[in-house]
Amino acid sequence: MDDLDRAILKVVQANASLSAGAVGRAVGLSQAAAWRRLDRLRKAGILAGRELSLDLERLGFGVTVFLGVKLATRGRVDLEGFERAVSAIPEVRRVEHVLGRYDYRLRVVARDLADFERVLRRRIMGLPGVGEVEANVLLSEERRPGPL
Amino acid sequence: MDDLDRAILKVVQANASLSAGAVGRAVGLSQAAAWRRLDRLRKAGILAGRELSLDLERLGFGVTVFLGVKLATRGRVDLEGFERAVSAIPEVRRVEHVLGRYDYRLRVVARDLADFERVLRRRIMGLPGVGEVEANVLLSEERRPGPL
DNA sequence: CTTGAAAAGAACTGCCT
DNA sequence: AGGCAGTTCTTTTCAAG
Numbered sequence: 001m002d003d004l005d006r007a008i009l010k011v012v013q014a015n016a017s018l019s020a021g022a023v024g025r026a027v028g029l030s031q032a033a034a035w036r037r038l039d040r041l042r043k044a045g046i047l048a049g050r051e052l053s054l055d056l057e058r059l060g061f062g063v064t065v066f067l068g069v070k071l072a073t074r075g076r077v078d079l080e081g082f083e084r085a086v087s088a089i090p091e092v093r094r095v096e097h098v099l100g101r102y103d104y105r106l107r108v109v110a111r112d113l114a115d116f117e118r119v120l121r122r123r124i125m126g127l128p129g130v131g132e133v134e135a136n137v138l139l140s141e142e143r144r145p146g147p148l
Numbered sequence: 149m150d151d152l153d154r155a156i157l158k159v160v161q162a163n164a165s166l167s168a169g170a171v172g173r174a175v176g177l178s179q180a181a182a183w184r185r186l187d188r189l190r191k192a193g194i195l196a197g198r199e200l201s202l203d204l205e206r207l208g209f210g211v212t213v214f215l216g217v218k219l220a221t222r223g224r225v226d227l228e229g230f231e232r233a234v235s236a237i238p239e240v241r242r243v244e245h246v247l248g249r250y251d252y253r254l255r256v257v258a259r260d261l262a263d264f265e266r267v268l269r270r271r272i273m274g275l276p277g278v279g280e281v282e283a284n285v286l287l288s289e290e291r292r293p294g295p296l
Numbered sequence: 297c298t299t300g301a302a303a304a305g306a307a308c309t310g311c312c313t
Numbered sequence: 314a315g316g317c318a319g320t321t322c323t324t325t326t327c328a329a330g
Contacts, residue, residue: 050164100284136248
């Protein structure tokens with residue numbers, strides 16, 4: 001983990017579709033040297049994997065809502081039951097178990113607000129142990145490269 | 149946008165590093181046909197791009213905190229000033245502009261809770277227009293494939 | 297949509313400094 | 314560790330059925 005590795009991580013964060021040769025050119029290494037470092041970072045688990053980002057709006061899912069969920073009852077059983085049930089809802093794209101005002105934060109997509117209401121009432125509110133629920137509708141978001 | 153396209157999107161969601169040939173085998177198309185469909189999905193903006201997922205824990209950032217931020221004052225100027233200032237903080241990995249109890253939700257990483265306290269007190273609380281702030285510490289999270 | 301083929305480029309390997 | 318050179322595999326494009 002030296003400065004060259006950090007430079008490589010910066011480059012691939014900015015553009016995940018770069019070849020080893022292109023990464024090498026960007027940081028001043030040969031294709032083979034850059035590839036070996038990328039390989040090492042992958043095997044160390046630091047480069048965890050690629051993800052494809054779908055444009056959900058173009059697929060007809062124009063609404064994203066964050067739900068803060070507080071469970072009415074707690075305990076190991078409740079957490080597991082809630083997580084299993086919430087994972088079966090296709091509109092739920094992310095389940096975050098958190099500490100604070102809520103127990104879970106869910107990222108939910110829907111075609112529109114009417115569709116979201118359906119998901120909320122028929123799927124989310126019926127989950128086992130759900131207590132208080134709070135919604136925040138996403139207006140826009142920005143991803144940032146992060147610290148390094 | 150037919151069933152084959154949807155099947156392709158499912159496959160590449162599950163594994164973003166698949167070659168066009170491998171995608172074709174998975175959905176019952178030839179290499180060339182699968183490539184043409186992937187190309188079309190990319191050009192239509194539905195496949196928006198790849199992202200690399202870094203393992204921030206292995207890089208020494210063991211703490212992730214979600215911050216709900218309510219601005220003390222509002223208006224176009226306040227939003228823009230806040231967004232510009234918050235984007236300059238390297239520990240902020242995501243800025244979500246939302247409607248609801250908060251105006252913004254921030255995803256913040258730090259080396260540990262002491263480091264997070266430093267970021268919160270010296271960086272976040274000093275942002276222009278910041279009013280109420282609420283923190284939720286991430287315990288675990290799960291990404292789900294999403295609806296299709 | 298399929299097959300086959302060809303050119304370009306990327307991934308991987310071994311050897312040498 | 315880094316560079317060079319070579320092999321293999323993918324990507325990408327094209328022609329033809």
